[in-house]
């Protein structure tokens with residue numbers, strides 16, 4: 001569980017659930033869906049990544065990776081969307097977002113960790129194929145500050161170094177990222193061929209971990225028609241009230 005002792009002490013006085021998040025961010029979407037599904041009231045702190053609001057010392061003092069989302073629960077800071085949704089589900093009842101049997105719970109964690117482990121491939125695909133993200137190059141000063149202050153996640157630092165230095169990603173890097181993503185969706189397609197949900201018989205954190213990937217990859221024109229069994233699953237989730245509140249209500253007008 002990624003509980004952080006924040007350098008920015010101001011959040012330790014927060015009462016209730018507070019979420020630092022971004023509208024069009026798959027990791028933020030996960031947490032918003034979990035909050036809405038569980039019917040939990042929360043306070044929003046929007047972070048504009050395009051303005052570098054995640055790179056300020058105040059924010060890095062809360063999330064040392066300089067990424068969204070960050071949850072603050074009565075002063076306790078939790079980072080990483082996989083850990084946050086698990087924390088919310090374990091801490092708050094009565095709605096449970098996990099299957100009952102241990103075997104199916106393990107399946108659920110496998111899907112969540114598959115999403116987490118391949119996050120940088122999805123990020124590479126998005127930064128390589130989305131006009132607005134291609135422009136997200138940082139200034140030399142922003143990069144210098146980032147190197148000095150984001151000392152927590154070496155792979156993420158490397159991602160931003162490569163993106164900035166090379167003016168985007170090479171075709172080879174994009175092809176490698178696409179191959180990883182294809183492999184994940186092959187697995188998901190296979191599972192959904194004869195199951196309604198990713199883990200067990202009901203909607204769970206596994207579905208919450210993966211649905212946002214579809215939302216953002218769709219914007220980058222990822223070819224989902226290769227995976228026909230995802231369609232019904234996606235439609236089932238889009239009909240849940242949480243979809244409007246957690247996804248649509250927060251999308252910037254350009255992405256609706």
Ligand SMILES: N[C@@H](CCC(=O)N[C@@H](CS)C(=O)NCC(=O)O)C(=O)O
Pocket residue numbers: 025026027028049054066067068069079080081082116119
């Ligand atoms: N493993 C982290 C990844 C968080 C992440 O990369 N968030 C993205 C938005 S989805 C972000 O803040 N990107 C800004 C950056 O990398 O500078 C999580 O699941 O919370």
